[in-house]
Amino acid sequence: MSNKRVVSSTINGQQVEFLTEPQQSLLECLRDTLGLTGSKEGCNDGNCGACSVLINNRLVNACLMLGIEIEGKDVVTVEGLADVHELHPVQEAFVLEDGLQCGYCTPGFIVATKALLDKNANPTEDEIRFWLAGNLCRCTGYDKIVRSVRLASQLMNDAKEGLQ
Amino acid sequence: MKPASFKYYAPESLEEALVLKAQYGDEARILAGGQSLIPAMNFRIMQPTVLLDLNLLAELSYTSSKDSAVLHIGAMTRLSEVEDDPLIADRVALLHESLPYIAHPQIRNRGTVGGNIAHADPAAELPVIALATDSRFRVQSTNGSRWINSDDFFRGYFETAIEPNEILVELEVPFHVTNTGWAFLEVSRRSGDYAMAGIAVLITLDRDYICRQARLVYLNLSDAPLEAKQSADMLVGETLSDELIEQVANKASEEEIMPMESLHATVNYQRHLACILTKRALELAYGRAKET
Ligand SMILES: Cc1cc2nc3c(=O)[nH]c(=O)nc-3n(C[C@H](O)[C@H](O)[C@H](O)COP(=O)(O)OP(=O)(O)OC[C@H]3O[C@@H](n4cnc5c(N)ncnc54)[C@H](O)[C@@H]3O)c2cc1C
Ligand code: FES
Ligand code: FES
Numbered sequence: 001m002s003n004k005r006v007v008s009s010t011i012n013g014q015q016v017e018f019l020t021e022p023q024q025s026l027l028e029c030l031r032d033t034l035g036l037t038g039s040k041e042g043c044n045d046g047n048c049g050a051c052s053v054l055i056n057n058r059l060v061n062a063c064l065m066l067g068i069e070i071e072g073k074d075v076v077t078v079e080g081l082a083d084v085h086e087l088h089p090v091q092e093a094f095v096l097e098d099g100l101q102c103g104y105c106t107p108g109f110i111v112a113t114k115a116l117l118d119k120n121a122n123p124t125e126d127e128i129r130f131w132l133a134g135n136l137c138r139c140t141g142y143d144k145i146v147r148s149v150r151l152a153s154q155l156m157n158d159a160k161e162g163l164q
Numbered sequence: 165m166k167p168a169s170f171k172y173y174a175p176e177s178l179e180e181a182l183v184l185k186a187q188y189g190d191e192a193r194i195l196a197g198g199q200s201l202i203p204a205m206n207f208r209i210m211q212p213t214v215l216l217d218l219n220l221l222a223e224l225s226y227t228s229s230k231d232s233a234v235l236h237i238g239a240m241t242r243l244s245e246v247e248d249d250p251l252i253a254d255r256v257a258l259l260h261e262s263l264p265y266i267a268h269p270q271i272r273n274r275g276t277v278g279g280n281i282a283h284a285d286p287a288a289e290l291p292v293i294a295l296a297t298d299s300r301f302r303v304q305s306t307n308g309s310r311w312i313n314s315d316d317f318f319r320g321y322f323e324t325a326i327e328p329n330e331i332l333v334e335l336e337v338p339f340h341v342t343n344t345g346w347a348f349l350e351v352s353r354r355s356g357d358y359a360m361a362g363i364a365v366l367i368t369l370d371r372d373y374i375c376r377q378a379r380l381v382y383l384n385l386s387d388a389p390l391e392a393k394q395s396a397d398m399l400v401g402e403t404l405s406d407e408l409i410e411q412v413a414n415k416a417s418e419e420e421i422m423p424m425e426s427l428h429a430t431v432n433y434q435r436h437l438a439c440i441l442t443k444r445a446l447e448l449a450y451g452r453a454k455e456t
Contacts, residue, residue, distance in 0.1 A: 003169065021169065022169070022170060022171075022172035022215070023166065023167040023168065023169050023170060023205075024166070025166075025167075025202070025206070028166070044206045044207075045203035045207065046199060046203055046267070046270070046271055049268070052270055058244075058273045059269055059270050059273055060270050060273050060274045061271070061274075063202075063206070064198055064199055064202045064271075064274065065198060065202070065274065066172075066198070066202070066217075068174075069198075069217065069219060112269070112270070115269070116269075129355075130355065133268050133355040133356045134267070134268025134269060134270045134271065134356060135268075
C-alpha cells in the first residue's frame with residue numbers, strides 16, 4: 001500500500017519536489033529517490049556521521065530524520081559544496097593533507113568540518129577533535145583528518161582576507 | 165533494516181497534538197528530535213503505528229525567565245540551543261556543564277530537552293541534572309496541565325510518570341542560588357558515548373563555608389537517576405574536609421547506588437568509578453561554592 005506524500009524543499013540551492021513514504025529516512029530519500037549518493041549510510045543509528053548534512057545550516061545525521069521532515073527546509077549535502085570550477089576549500093584541504101583513504105567517511109567529515117568552520121573559523125585541535133567525535137573513520141586515522149581541518153581553516157581565512 | 169510503516173501526523177498546534185494524543189493514547193509515539201526513537205525504529209526495536217511529529221510546534225521551543233528564581237525551557241528546545249544559551253551558562257552552570265557530554269554536535273542539533281527527559285534513559289544527562297537541580301516538569305493533555313516533581317517523574321528504565329494521553333511541554337529549572345557550587349563529571353569509553361558512570365553535585369554554603377544544602381545524583385548507577393540522600397545529608401552542617409569527602413564517597417558508592425553489571429563495566433568497577441567521581445565532584449563543587 002502506498003502512502004506517499006509530496007515534499008518540497010531546497011536541496012543544494014535547487015528547489016525540488018519528491019515523493020516519500022513517511023517511514024523513509026532523509027538519507028534514503030537523498031540517496032535512492034534523488035540520486036544524491038554522496039551522503040553515506042554507515043550505521044543507521046547516529047554513531048558514525050557518514051550521513052552528515054546541513055539542514056538550515058545546522059549539522060544533522062540524515063539517517064535520523066524522516067524525509068518528510070525537510071518540507072520547506074534548506075538542505076546542503078556534500079554535492080552542494082563545490083562549484084562547477086573549483087572544489088570547496090574544505091575538500092581542497094582534505095586532498096592536500098591526504099585526509100582520506102577509502103573515502104567512505106569523507107563526505108560526512110567534509111560537511112561536519114564546514115559546519116565547524118562556519119561556527120568557529122579558528123578552532124583549536126581540541127575543539128576540532130571534540131566537534132568531529134560524531135564522525136568515525138576506520139582507515140585514515142584521525143591525525144591526518146585533524147591536519148586537513150586545520151588547513152581548511154587556514155585556506156578559508158586566507159580566502160576571506162583576499163576578498164578584503 | 166528500515167522502519168515499519170506508520171501513520172504520520174504533524175500537528176500545527178499543541179492543541180491539535182493533544183487531541184490526537186487523547187485519541188490514540190499509547191499507540192501514538194511522539195516524534196521530537198528522533199535521535200533515540202528513529203534508531204530504535206530503524207532496527208525495529210520499536211514499531212509505533214502512529215507517529216505524532218512535534219517539530220512544527222515553535223510554541224514549544226523557548227527558554228524564558230519571567231521571574232528571577234526559575235527558568236522555563238520548552239520541551240522542543242534543541243539540546244544545542246541550551247548548550248549555547250548564555251543565561252543558562254551563567255545561572256544554571258550545572259546544566260550548561262553537562263550538555264557537551266550528550267552525544268555529538270549532529271545529535272545535539274536535533275535532539276530536544278523534552279525528548280531527553282521523556283526517554284528516561286538512566287544513562288542520559290538531563291534527567292540527572294533535573295533531579296540535582298530539583299526541577300519540575302509540566303505535562304499537558306486535553307484535560308489541562310499538571311506539574312510533576314523530578315523525584316516523582318522517573319520510574320525506572322525508560323519509564324516516567326507521563327500518562328498515555330499526555331505530552332511533556334516544559335521543564336522548570338531553579339537558578340543556582342548564591343554560594344552554590346556545582347560539578348558534573350562522568351566516565352565514558354569515548355567522547356559522546358553514554359557514560360558508564362556519572363555524577364551531578366550541587367552544594368550551597370553559608371558565609372562560614374558550612375554546607376547548608378547538598379545534592380548528589382548519579383548517572384547510570386541504577387535503573388533511573390539516583391539521588392544519594394543519606395550521603396548528601398552527611399555533608400549538611402559540616403565543612404568539607406578530605407576525611408568527610410572520603411566518607412561520603414565510600415557511603416554513596418558502597419551503599420546507596422545500585423549498579424547493574426553491563427558489557428562495559430562490572431559492578432565493582434562501577435562502584436570504584438562512583439567513589440572517585442564523588443570525591444572529584446565534591447572537591448570541584450566545594451571550590452566553586454567558595455568562589456561564588
Ligand atoms: C549516537 C548517539 C549517542 C547518544 N548519546 C547520548 C548521551 O551520551 N547522553 C544522552 O543523554 N543522550 C544520548 N543520545 C540520545 C539523544 O540525546 C536523544 O536525542 C535524546 O535522548 C532523545 O531526544 P529526542 O528529542 O531525540 O527524542 P525522540 O527520539 O524523538 O524521543 C524519545 C522518546 O521520548 C518520547 N518523547 C519525546 N518528546 C516527548 C514529549 N514532549 N512528551 C512525551 N514524550 C516525548 C518519544 O515518544 C520517544 O519515546 C544519543 C543518541 C545517539 C543517536
Ligand atoms: S549512517 Fe547516519 S550516523 Fe551512521
Ligand atoms: S577514509 Fe576510510 S573510513 Fe575514513
